[in-house]
Amino acid sequence: MAYKILCLGLLCVVFAYYIHTPMPENFEEPWKIGLMDAAMKMTSLTGLLFENIGLMKYEELFYSLTSLLLTKAISDENITVTDTNFSGIPVRLYLPKRKSERQRPAVIFLHGGAFVLGSCKLEAYDFLNRLVANQLDAVVVGADYRLAPQYHFPVSLEDSIFAVKFFLQDKIPVKYDVDPTRICISGDSSGGMLATQVTQLLQNDPGFKGKIKAQALIYPGLQFLDTLMPFHVEYEHDPILPRDIAIKLGSLYMTKDKALPQAMWKNQHMPQGSRHLFKFVNWSAFLPEKYKKNHVYTEPVTGQFNASYLEILDSRLSPLLVHDSELQNLQLTYILTCEHDILRDDGLIYVTRLRNVGVQVNHDHIEDGVRGALAFTPPFNLRLGFRIRDKYIRWLEKNL
Ligand SMILES: *[C@@H]1O[C@H](CO)[C@@H](O)[C@H](O)[C@H]1NC(C)=O
Numbered sequence: 001m002a003y004k005i006l007c008l009g010l011l012c013v014v015f016a017y018y019i020h021t022p023m024p025e026n027f028e029e030p031w032k033i034g035l036m037d038a039a040m041k042m043t044s045l046t047g048l049l050f051e052n053i054g055l056m057k058y059e060e061l062f063y064s065l066t067s068l069l070l071t072k073a074i075s076d077e078n079i080t081v082t083d084t085n086f087s088g089i090p091v092r093l094y095l096p097k098r099k100s101e102r103q104r105p106a107v108i109f110l111h112g113g114a115f116v117l118g119s120c121k122l123e124a125y126d127f128l129n130r131l132v133a134n135q136l137d138a139v140v141v142g143a144d145y146r147l148a149p150q151y152h153f154p155v156s157l158e159d160s161i162f163a164v165k166f167f168l169q170d171k172i173p174v175k176y177d178v179d180p181t182r183i184c185i186s187g188d189s190s191g192g193m194l195a196t197q198v199t200q201l202l203q204n205d206p207g208f209k210g211k212i213k214a215q216a217l218i219y220p221g222l223q224f225l226d227t228l229m230p231f232h233v234e235y236e237h238d239p240i241l242p243r244d245i246a247i248k249l250g251s252l253y254m255t256k257d258k259a260l261p262q263a264m265w266k267n268q269h270m271p272q273g274s275r276h277l278f279k280f281v282n283w284s285a286f287l288p289e290k291y292k293k294n295h296v297y298t299e300p301v302t303g304q305f306n307a308s309y310l311e312i313l314d315s316r317l318s319p320l321l322v323h324d325s326e327l328q329n330l331q332l333t334y335i336l337t338c339e340h341d342i343l344r345d346d347g348l349i350y351v352t353r354l355r356n357v358g359v360q361v362n363h364d365h366i367e368d369g370v371r372g373a374l375a376f377t378p379p380f381n382l383r384l385g386f387r388i389r390d391k392y393i394r395w396l397e398k399n400l
């Protein structure tokens with residue numbers, strides 16, 4: 001008992017310490033962001049503690065906490081909500097109730113969570129997808145791909161492709177009265193990476209080419225090669241998702257081997273002979289001057305860590321690794337990036353690469369945006385999250 005009280009006391013002290021970390025001045029509701037930042041760091045610390053005493057794995061604590069925010073499929077006066085599956089992949093389906101004069105657009109949404117957390121059933125995503133269905137009079141599908149570390153790459157991607165292909169079969173738009181020329185793939189964070197990959201792969205697949213009208217990528221992660229881009233150096237102590245937690249969780253998509261995150265932390269995780277890939281993620285060539293500032297480009301170190309995880313070289317893991325020729329036929333793209341987001345530079349690089357080959361890109365950059373804000377709408381009601389949501393919905397209204 002005394003031991004527990006001592007632990008609790010210590011955690012309170014650490015929490016108080018974290019909550020006093022100063023926030024950048026331009027933040028809206030800085031106290032709320034401070035609170036979430038402290039909660040994140042506390043969860044990480046407690047996760048480490050639990051892992052060390054053998055209680056549960058680090059990521060399991062994150063998983064259990066987020067699972068508290070899962071919702072049931074509840075229909076309302078406008079939308080019929082059902083949990084079903086597309087050939088075995090669990091999906092939540094949002095169908096508008098009102099009669100429509102014309103066929104509806106459709107959005108398939110892939111949620112974020114670093115490939116180890118999250119679900120389209122989380123309150124924030126349920127709220128978002130319901131709103132999209134209502135405001136656009138659209139059919140919306142949230143897909144729950146399987147997660148790491150139980151399922152490593154490429155299971156999440158394969159599940160996402162499977163769910164999207166299921167929806168694109170000729171008979172499905174007919175069944176839901178969807179206009180097959182108005183289908184968008186969306187996702188945030190790791191879900192943004194999956195949306196990017198699904199779109200790239202299907203656009204280069206003769207059976208599916210042209211079947212997706214648009215993609216909307218909200219602060220997507222797009223590569224695992226370089227973990228020391230200008231953002232990481234400039235905002236090393238930025239709130240919400242510090243680099244160490246991001247690497248620890250993100251590496252689980254490939255392996256449970258702890259040597260990988262250690263090498264990634266030093267940016268020394270790339271195997272011998274992988275140097276030719278750096279040109280695809282070379283921020284010095286693709287970031288606008290505004291973000292390059294006076295940072296000096298240094299390549300990731302190769303050959304220090306000869307991993308057996310050759311997935312790291314796979315463009316299906318890091319969608320920035322494809323040649324321009326595979327990008328140039330991509331459809332209309334929306335990319336939203338946040339200044340205070342560990343994935344900022346990934347998104348900015350993709351904006352440049354797509355524009356360089358003539359793809360039409362609408363880009364919003366949120367100067368006071370922090371990591372994962374969209375997931376902090378209900379129950380946290382972070383105003384920044386609502387702003388991002390509204391930008392995304394307005395773009396869909398105009399372009400889908
Ligand atoms: C249903 O739609 C109407 C009109 O768009 C709106 O005013 C109302 O708030 C919606 N109800 C819910 C539960 O979203």
Ligand SMILES: *[C@@H]1O[C@H](CO)[C@@H](O)[C@H](O)[C@H]1NC(C)=O
Nearest residue numbers: 083084085086087088089090
């Ligand atoms: C998928 O849905 C079908 C029909 O709704 C149902 O019969 C089947 O059991 C479901 N499969 C899984 C794996 O949940």
Ligand SMILES: *[C@@H]1O[C@H](CO)[C@@H](O)[C@H](O)[C@H]1NC(C)=O
Nearest residue numbers: 278279280282284285297299
């Ligand atoms: C990265 O880009 C810079 C130009 O901005 C170039 O000088 C350098 O050689 C490039 N490095 C790699 C590995 O592509």
Ligand SMILES: *[C@@H]1O[C@H](CO)[C@@H](O)[C@H](O)[C@H]1NC(C)=O
Nearest residue numbers: 271272273302303304305306
């Ligand atoms: C990795 O492999 C390369 C080439 O096979 C070798 O030169 C290098 O010493 C190896 N590095 C380590 C840390 O084993």
